Amino acid sequence: MKSTTYPLLPLYIISSLIIIAIIIGSIYSYNRSNSLSMRIDALSSDIITLTRSLSSTTAALQATISQATSSLSLALNAQQQNVGAIQQQLGGFQSQVGSLSGSLNTLQKLAQTDPELLKKYSKVYFLNENYIPAHLSEIPLTYQYSDLKQLLIYTNVLPRLESMIDAASSSGVKLYAYSAYRSFDDQKALKNDYRIVYGAGTANSFSADQGYSEHQLGTAVDMITPGLGGVVDGFDRTNAYQWMLSNAYRYGFILSYPKNNGYFTYEPWHWRFVGVKLATELHNQGKNFYDLDQRVIDGYLVNIFD
Ligand SMILES: [Zn+2]
Numbered sequence: 569m570k571s572t573t574y575p576l577l578p579l580y581i582i583s584s585l586i587i588i589a590i591i592i593g594s595i596y597s598y599n600r601s602n603s604l605s606m607r608i609d610a611l612s613s614d615i616i617t618l619t620r621s622l623s624s625t626t627a628a629l630q631a632t633i634s635q636a637t638s639s640l641s642l643a644l645n646a647q648q649q650n651v652g653a654i655q656q657q658l659g660g661f662q663s664q665v666g667s668l669s670g671s672l673n674t675l676q677k678l679a680q681t682d683p684e685l686l687k688k689y690s691k692v693y694f695l696n697e698n699y700i701p702a703h704l705s706e707i708p709l710t711y712q713y714s715d716l717k718q719l720l721i722y723t724n725v726l727p728r729l730e731s732m733i734d735a736a737s738s739s740g741v742k743l744y745a746y747s748a749y750r751s752f753d754d755q756k757a758l759k760n761d762y763r764i765v766y767g768a769g770t771a772n773s774f775s776a777d778q779g780y781s782e783h784q785l786g787t788a789v790d791m792i793t794p795g796l797g798g799v800v801d802g803f804d805r806t807n808a809y810q811w812m813l814s815n816a817y818r819y820g821f822i823l824s825y826p827k828n829n830g831y832f833t834y835e836p837w838h839w840r841f842v843g844v845k846l847a848t849e850l851h852n853q854g855k856n857f858y859d860l861d862q863r864v865i866d867g868y869l870v871n872i873f874d
Contacts, residue, residue, distance in 0.1 A: 674870055677870050678869065678870050681869055681872060681873075682701070682702060683866070683869060684699065684785060685785060685787055685842075685869065686842060686843075686846070686865050686866060686868060686869050686872065687862070687865075688857070688858055688862055688865070689782060695752075695781075695784050695785070697752040698752070699784060699785075700751070701749065701785060701787075703722065703723035703724070704720040704721065704722060704723060704749055704786055705720065705722075705723040705726045706718050706720060707719040707720070707721050707726065707729065707745050707748060711729065711730060711733050711744065711745055712744060712745050713744035713745065713746045713792045713798075714746075714798075719745055719749070720748060720786065721745070721748040721749055721787070721789060722749070722785070722786035722787045722841070724873045725786070725787050725789075725820075728819045728820050728821070728841060728844075729745065729789060729819070729821075729841075731819055732815070732821065733745075735815065735819075736808065736811050736812075736815070739811065741793070741807055741808050741811040742793050742794055742808065743791055743792075743793055743808050743812070744791070744792050744793070744794075745789050745792075746789075746790040746791060746792035746800055747783065747789070747790040748783070748786070748788070748790075749783060749785075749786040750781065750783035750784060751784065754783075755781050755784060782824060782838070782840050785840075787840055787841040787842075788824065788838060788839065788840040788841070789821075789838075789839055789840075789841075790835075790837045790838055790839075791803065791808070791812060791837050791839055792837065793806050793807075793808035793809075800837035803836045803837040804827075804837075812839065816839055816847070817844070817847035817850065817851035818847075818848070819844070819847075820841050820843045820844040820846075820847045820872075821839040821840065821841055821842075822840055822842050822846075822847045822850055822851075822856075823835075823836065823838070823839060823856075824838055824840045824857060824858070825838060825858075829856060829858060830858075831858045840857070842857060842865075842868070842872065843868055843871055843872035843873065843874070844874070845871045845872075845874065846865070846868040846872075849868075
């Protein structure tokens with residue numbers, strides 16, 4: 569018997585095996601991919617859920633934060649407004665206190681300032697014979713023309729006089745105090761002396777009647793410079809007089825009786841302290857003290873020693 573051979577059998581078996589393997593592989597891979605895609609689906613739905621909940625949480629958080637921020641800034645604004653209002657109130661109080669203490673200072677200064685110091689004296693308005701300045705000081709001898717008699721001047725005026733004489737000296741001008749405070753009795757005695765020497769008519773023309781002399785105030789000073797033979801006459805022909813005309817106001821001094829004034833004899837040597845402010849105003853406006861209204865002058869009293 570002829571045996572039948574199947575030479576292709578191994579090939580069939582191998583092919584079948586391969587086909588089976590492919591089928592199993594496909595099924596497996598299909599299953600696998602199926603389960604993977606399911607997992608992916610599940611995951612992505614998880615992700616979507618998560619994203620949704622995250623975004624809603626974020627939105628809620630943002631809303632909360634913005635609400636908190638706005639209420640905080642509102643509270644802050646309110647606080648700032650409060651602070652502002654308080655500061656404004658405080659400022660108001662301070663300025664009130666300031667202006668109160670300012671007017672109090674002014675009142676105190678005025679109360680302490682002798683109103684006579686800026687009065688215009690005439691034959692109808694004059695100082696009482698008992699009037700004595702509140703504070704008088706000795707003029708150091710270096711500022712006096714002569715050391716025969718100790719001169720006195722209103723205490724607050726002394727430093728101004730010294731500064732003025734020092735300033736003149738620095739510009740090569742020699743100035744000295746020749747006469748300053750004179751009491752009612754001094755003035756009376758002086759007048760009598762003049763009367764004896766010159767006669768009553770002449771004496772009246774160059775020495776004020778006792779009582780309304782500015783010298784009794786303690787703020788007037790007669791100035792002199794060397795070269796006049798020890799008298800004040802002719803002072804207006806000197807450099808010292810020119811220097812005084814240009815500079816005395818800086819130290820608060822004015823010429824009481826300038827040339828051609830309608831009140832009293834021309835006295836180029838006679839300078840009265842009226843305060844730097846008033847003296848400067850008069851100098852700048854080319855006016856005379858005695859031409860001003862007394863009420864206008866009185867306005868300068870509070871600042872007379874500033
Ligand atoms: Zn005088």
